[in-house]
Amino acid sequence: MTNWVAWMLELEVQEGRESDVRALMEEMVGATLANEPGTLNYEWSFSADGKLCHLYERYADSDAAMIHGGTFAARFAGRFLEVLAPTRFTFYGSPSQAVRDAAAPFNPVVMHPAAGVTR
Numbered sequence: 001m002t003n004w005v006a007w008m009l010e011l012e013v014q015e016g017r018e019s020d021v022r023a024l025m026e027e028m029v030g031a032t033l034a035n036e037p038g039t040l041n042y043e044w045s046f047s048a049d050g051k052l053c054h055l056y057e058r059y060a061d062s063d064a065a066m067i068h069g070g071t072f073a074a075r076f077a078g079r080f081l082e083v084l085a086p087t088r089f090t091f092y093g094s095p096s097q098a099v100r101d102a103a104a105p106f107n108p109v110v111m112h113p114a115a116g117v118t119r
Contacts, residue, residue, distance in 0.1 A: 002093055002094055002113065002118060003060065003061040003062075003093075003094060004040065004058060004059060004060060004061065004093045004094070004118070005058070005059045005061065005062050005064075005065045005091070005092075005093045005094060005095045005096075005099060006041070006056070006057060006058035006059070006091070006092040006093050007056075007057055007089060007090060007091050007092065007095075007103070007108065008054060008055070008056050008088075008089075008090045008092075009054070009055040009056075009057070009086060009088070009089050009090075009106070010052070010053070010054055010086070010087045010088035010089075011052070011053040011054075011055065011084040011085060011086050011087065012051065012052060012053075012084070012085040012087055013046075013050060013051050013052070013053055013083065013084060014082070014083050014084065014085060017082075017083040018050050020079075020082075020083045021053070021083045021084060024076065024079055024080060024083060025044050027076070028072075028076055028080075029042060029044070031071060031075065031076075032068065032071075035071065036064065036067055036068050036071065037064075038059050038060040038061065038063065038064025038065075038067060038068075039057070039058075039059055039060075039064060039068060040058045040059060040060060041056060041057060041058040042056075042057050042058075043055070043056045043057075053084060058093075062094070062095055062096035062098065062099045065095065065099050066096075066098060066099060066102065069099070069102045069103075086106050088109075089103060089106040089107065089108040089109070090108065090109050090110075090111060091103070091108050091109065091110045091111060092111050092113075093113070094113075095110065
């Protein structure tokens with residue numbers, strides 16, 4: 001069984017807020033890089049028209065995911081939700097109940113590992 005936790009968050013960029021999203025993204029990436037050694041992946045991707053964002057995150061374990069969640073809640077959640085509208089949240093790996101509970105406002109779907117390769 002794996003300890004890592006990952007999720008894909010699909011978001012719509014609020015109309016006219018594209019530059020605000022980009023500035024917030026840079027700030028969040030910087031904070032993650034500087035303060036979260038248990039973050040294995042933290043990747044933002046945008047559709048060609050810039051209206052759809054995927055945020056892929058993977059953590060060494062649930063404790064690392066909770067550290068990120070704490071930083072997000074304290075520093076970024078309000079601004080994040082002003083410029084981005086979550087449309088889908090999907091968990092992968094083995095999120096603890098605490099991680100699931102923290103993400104509950106986003107109505108996540110938990111996908112259960114069945115088969116595959118992780119290196």
